[in-house]
Amino acid sequence: MKHLLKLSDWSAEEITAVLDMADQLKYEKKNGIPHKHLEGKSLGMIFEKSSTRTRVSFEVGMYELGGNPLFLSSADLQIGRGEPVEDTARVLSRYLDGIMIRTFEQKEVEDLAKYGSIPIINGLTDYCHPCQVLADLMTIREHKGTFKNLKMCFIGDGNNMANSLMVGAIKMGMEFAIACPKGYEPDSDLMKWASENGTFTCTESVEEAAKDADILVTDVWASMGQEGEANERKKIFAGYQINSKLMSVAKSDAMVLHCLPAHREEEITAEVFEAHAAEIFDEAENRLHAQKAVMVTLMKD
DSSP states (O other): OOOBSOGGGSOHHHHHHHHHHHHHHHHHHHTTOOOOTTTTOEEEEEESSOOSHHHHHHHHHHHHTTOEEEEEETTTSGGGGTOOHHHHHHHHTTTOSEEEEEOSOHHHHHHHHHHOSSOEEEEEOSSOOHHHHHHHHHHHHHHHSOOTTOEEEEESOOSHHHHHHHHHHHHTTOEEEEEOOTTOOOOHHHHHHHHHHSOEEEESOHHHHHTTOSEEEEOOSSOTTOGGGHHHHHHHTTTOOBOHHHHTTSOTTOEEEEOSOOOBTTTBOHHHHHHTHHHHHHHHHHHHHHHHHHHHHHHOO
């Protein structure tokens, strides 16, 4: 059975197939062409971390595919009261056709897949964010027309976004560079993999990472669950900002992406954000289309 637990599980060909389907589904939505591929199917959406884009895009996406989305907060489930994830997986597999989960530990997602008998979609963990990066790749291809000979640069914390962007960029043939403070690097195993499978740089210098970049990406300095570190992180990450000075080091036609929500004047200036708002909100919209493609790929008979 196929799942989307992390992007490293998928081949470049599988990612491309999902992006192609996402383009088709977007075209059909824009032109009012029905695409009820999942009629009669039900998707359980488990949220142990709250969300705007993930909830709305999956819920609307499942509805537009003709299926039934069920929002399940951890407060509504016995899993929030200590029921083992393996029992939850086996029970929900008898009711649902697929599960999307947005949670903290990657192990919880992997265990749902291990003990369940339906497709599992990782809506976000502390380790990775594959759905967001599929939307990012879709947006890059829309704006650049190709992945060939492109350089992606990530500025900031080596978090779940950095982990998944690194994998997505390298798998699709792009160069990937990250600038982050010492001690805040991405997952070491993923960095080793990136070094062995593509052109990869990890540096403390934002200028080095951004030099001749085609795509610059950033994320908040303190992710969900790190609110207590926010003030300390502001000091540590003070120089890790996408601003007009950094944009001048990148290519003149460089695009900027941000998974949102954005903290203007922290990881990105309001000036740069607004100059690239079209790309950033195309990226946000493409969560809907990319996730619909994932659901059809995994859940359609």
